[in-house]
Amino acid sequence: MSDTYVRLTEVGARDGLQNEKAVITLEQRLTFLEHLVECGFPAIEVGACVSPKWVPQMAQSDELYQRLVKPEGIDFSLLTPNQKGFEAAVAVQCKEVSIFTAASESFVQKNINSTIEDSLARFADIAAQAKELGIKVRGYVSTIVDCPYDGPTDPAKVAYVAKKLYDMGCYEVSLGDTIGTGTPERIRTVLKHCSDVIPVAALAGHYHDTYGMAIANIYASLDLGLRSFDASVAGLGGCPYAKGASGNVATEDVVYLLEGLGLQTGVNKEAMLRAGQYISQVLGRQNQSRFVQATCSA
Ligand code: HMG
Ligand code: MG
Numbered sequence: 643m644s645d646t647y648v649r650l651t652e653v654g655a656r657d658g659l660q661n662e663k664a665v666i667t668l669e670q671r672l673t674f675l676e677h678l679v680e681c682g683f684p685a686i687e688v689g690a691c692v693s694p695k696w697v698p699q700m701a702q703s704d705e706l707y708q709r710l711v712k713p714e715g716i717d718f719s720l721l722t723p724n725q726k727g728f729e730a731a732v733a734v735q736c737k738e739v740s741i742f743t744a745a746s747e748s749f750v751q752k753n754i755n756s757t758i759e760d761s762l763a764r765f766a767d768i769a770a771q772a773k774e775l776g777i778k779v780r781g782y783v784s785t786i787v788d789c790p791y792d793g794p795t796d797p798a799k800v801a802y803v804a805k806k807l808y809d810m811g812c813y814e815v816s817l818g819d820t821i822g823t824g825t826p827e828r829i830r831t832v833l834k835h836c837s838d839v840i841p842v843a844a845l846a847g848h849y850h851d852t853y854g855m856a857i858a859n860i861y862a863s864l865d866l867g868l869r870s871f872d873a874s875v876a877g878l879g880g881c882p883y884a885k886g887a888s889g890n891v892a893t894e895d896v897v898y899l900l901e902g903l904g905l906q907t908g909v910n911k912e913a914m915l916r917a918g919q920y921i922s923q924v925l926g927r928q929n930q931s932r933f934v935q936a937t938c939s940a
Contacts, residue, residue, distance in 0.1 A: 648905050649870040650893065651685040651816070651846065652678050654921065656721055657890055658878025660690065660699050662925065668702055670924050675710050677917035678875070682910045685717040687740065691727035697882055708734040719780060723754050728768045732775065739772060740816075741765040741807070742782035745800040746789030749820070753784070753883040762806050769810040781807030781815045782848065786832050787824035790885050801835035808840045815845055816872055819859065822852030822888065826862035833866045846870035849891050851877060851930075856891035857899055864903070871896060876918035877930030892931035894918060 655675050659666055671689070678686050688710060689703025703720055712718050719738035722728040731739050743761040744750045750758050765781070772779045785792075786800045804815045817836065819829065829847075836845055847863045847870070849856040860871055877892035897909050915938065922929040929935065 645867075645869050646905050647869065648864075648900050648907055649684050649846075650896065650907050650909065651687065651717075651870070651872045652681070652683040652875065652893060653687045653848070653872045653890060654678065654874035654876070654878045654893070654917075656687040656689050656700070656703075657872070658874040658876075658921070660697050661879070661882050662699055664925055666699070666924060668706060671706055672709055674917065674921050674924070675706070677913070677920050679711070679713065679716065680910065680913040681875075681917055682908045682913070683716065684908065685719065685738075687719050687721065690721035690723075691730040692721065692723050704730045704734045704736075707731070707736055717778065719778075722768065724764060725768065728771065732777070736777065738778040738780065739768070740780045740782060741768060741812070742784065743803060743807070744784035744789070744818075744820070745795045745803050746785040746792040748791035749785045749789045749883065752791065758803065762803070762810075765807070766810040769812065773811055779810075779812050781810075781812035782818055783807065783815060784818040784820045786817045787819050787828050788821055790821050797832045797835040800832050801839050804836050804845075805839040808844055813844065814870060815840060816848045816870075817845060818848040819850055819856075822850035822855065824849065824859050825855055826858050829859045829862050830866060833863060833868065837866065842867040843869070846872060848872040850879065850888060851891045852888045857895055860891065860896060860899065864905075875914060875931075876922050876934070878921065878925075889930055892918075892929075892933070894929075894931035894933045898933045 690700040694701035720731045722739045849859045873893035873896045874890035875893045877889040879890035
């Protein structure tokens with residue numbers, strides 16, 4: 643494996659909390675984010691400017707973004723599904739937004755009430771405005787392996803959507819195994835299709851761990867040259883519009899894997915463990931990281 647630095651985007655405060663049944667206050671979300679800031683992640687997703695009727699857990703993400711003390715050198719982002727969400731992000735001087743669609747029609751319909759093509763047109767418009775304003779844009783493609791409604795996804799469709807996002811100005815396209823059914827061979831196939839049309843340096847892996855395959859999938863992705871992954875401390879996560887989607891791969895486990903391979907993340911492990919333990923206590927739940935379960939007493 644070449645290139646020894648791996649960029650981690652911590653998505654626990656967004657993907658991790660968006661599906662939680664427990665009521666988490668804005669203060670608790672802020673404290674969680676303050677813990678994440680201490681960890682040395684290069685990128686942190688703060689929340690989502692989505693409709694609070696659709697995802698109440700992400701309400702007031704703009705306020706959260708504004709209140710968070712944001713040191714230089716960390717990319718803080720907000721997920722924006724449409725013009726209204728983008729304007730909310732701009733109003734709080736957000737410097738990076740994430741736009742998100744998928745490679746399967748039913749998922750896009752259920753998630754953002756749109757077709758794939760309409761979502762791409764909508765996001766091209768947002769990406770153009772972002773460019774004018776000097777705001778970075780990251781893109782997500784969900785359901786890269788399977789869709790909970792449409793079944794297996796055609797890898798060529800993933801590559802098609804990913805290239806559209808890249809061409810409209812996304813500096814990175816994060817590939818989401820939304821329901822975690824991917825296995826290394828299927829992930830490799832998707833990545834090969836995508837890296838035929840986009841530089842591999844612009845691809846990130848976003849793997850949910852529903853079937854316990856995420857670490858194996860990251861390993862396979864590293865082999866193909868990927869050096870950017872999304873993860874959630876304590877293995878938080880899930881998508882409200884993907885039944886059966888459980889947590890993201892736990893950041894603690896990813897760091898353990900990467901260090902074991904001699905790769906660097908720049909992450910402060912003590913701070914990362916504190917962040918995971920804090921949010922697990924708030925949720926009243928065992929930390930889902932296997933590393934934490936093996937090494938830390940409750
Ligand atoms: P819609 O109902 O079609 O929207 O939803 P609309 O434009 O018809 O508006 C309906 C109402 O929502 C109006 O309010 C709007 O003002 C309001 P009303 O007049 O009824 O009072 N509204 C908004 N409010 C706040 N912020 C906004 C906003 N937009 C409209 N931005 C919409 C369309 C996109 C809004 C909705 O479908 C939505 O919010 N979806 C978000 C779903 C979501 O957050 N999913 C999880 C994130 S994606 C994910 O987890 C996958 C990922 O992790 C990768 C992977 O794992 O694969 C990224
Ligand atoms: Mg996700």
